[in-house]
Amino acid sequence: xxxxxxxxxxxxxxxxxxxxxxxxxxxxxxxxxxxxxxxxxxxxxxxxxxxxxxxxxxxxxxxxxxxxxxxxxxxxxxxxxxxxxxxxxxxxxxxxxxxxxxxxxxxxxxxxxxxxxxxxxxxxxxxxxxxxxxxxxxxxxxxxxxxxxxxxxxxxxxxxxxxxxxxxxxxxxxxxxxxxxxxxxxxxxxxxxxxxxxxxxxxxxxxxxxxxxxxxxxxxxxxxxxxxxxxxxxxxxxxxxxxxxxxxxxxx
Ligand code: PGA
Numbered sequence: 001x002x003x004x005x006x007x008x009x010x011x012x013x014x015x016x017x018x019x020x021x022x023x024x025x026x027x028x029x030x031x032x033x034x035x036x037x038x039x040x041x042x043x044x045x046x047x048x049x050x051x052x053x054x055x056x057x058x059x060x061x062x063x064x065x066x067x068x069x070x071x072x073x074x075x076x077x078x079x080x081x082x083x084x085x086x087x088x089x090x091x092x093x094x095x096x097x098x099x100x101x102x103x104x105x106x107x108x109x110x111x112x113x114x115x116x117x118x119x120x121x122x123x124x125x126x127x128x129x130x131x132x133x134x135x136x137x138x139x140x141x142x143x144x145x146x147x148x149x150x151x152x153x154x155x156x157x158x159x160x161x162x163x164x165x166x167x168x169x170x171x172x173x174x175x176x177x178x179x180x181x182x183x184x185x186x187x188x189x190x191x192x193x194x195x196x197x198x199x200x201x202x203x204x205x206x207x208x209x210x211x212x213x214x215x216x217x218x219x220x221x222x223x224x225x226x227x228x229x230x231x232x233x234x235x236x237x238x239x240x241x242x243x244x245x246x247x248x249x250x251x252x
Contacts, residue, residue, distance in 0.1 A: 004037070004161075005038065005251045007039055007210075007231050008039075008042060008093075009238025011023075011041070012065065012235060015044060020051055021050050024055060024060075026241025030248075032059060034252070037248060037251040039059065040060070040062065041055065041063065042063040069109070069113045069115070069116040081116055081117055084122065091122060092125065093124075093166075094126050095128065096127045097127060097129060097173060101170070107150035110150075118156065123162065123163060128147040131143075144167070144191060144194075148195075157199050157207075164210060166209070167191060168213050169184075175213075184226065185227065192205070210229075210231040212234065215237060215247060217237070217249075234247055
């Protein structure tokens, strides 16, 4: 098995029903028949069925932006793996830096989510990455290692397809400041080394490690051309079909 290139669009808290459908249509028209790279759309929860209608029968897949680790119960405002699966989600973003920073999600809570998604038919996209302060203090590798080990604690991975990791330096998210291909590659290679220590070299070689943080059509080719960068998790540029598809083209 060779690891897959995967481009995911994280729409965050954008798009009403009409916008979501138009955006999904724009993506499907351009890349709906492509098998490589893999393409995932992560709309706001209520738009999942509307987007599902449009991607049905194409190669584009659906992801959720968040998920709760419990099966069901009194968790007002939360969404379970079963609920997501029943509306056709195959992936769930876990541990996005906005969830960590704004909603105070701890590494332990993120670990519970990864475990839950991993034990289902869905695949977690685990986001990790250092803040600007951590980078400036020379703590990038330490921080990434701590997050990866804590978030994957007791997570059973038997093939490279079981999980996707996204390296997202917090200082590059939504800032227009992209990590240079060299900066990103250095951390990606380190993450793969850690994965080979946590699992095996074969599994680590097969795990898709996406880069995220101000990816756009103009910088995608160089980033995706790095040996250990296997895709992108795209925020801002995923809200325009043309830009998002430009990034997909760069990964083709
Ligand atoms: P951005 O967001 O592409 O807007 O920087 C990336 C992300 O948050 O996943």
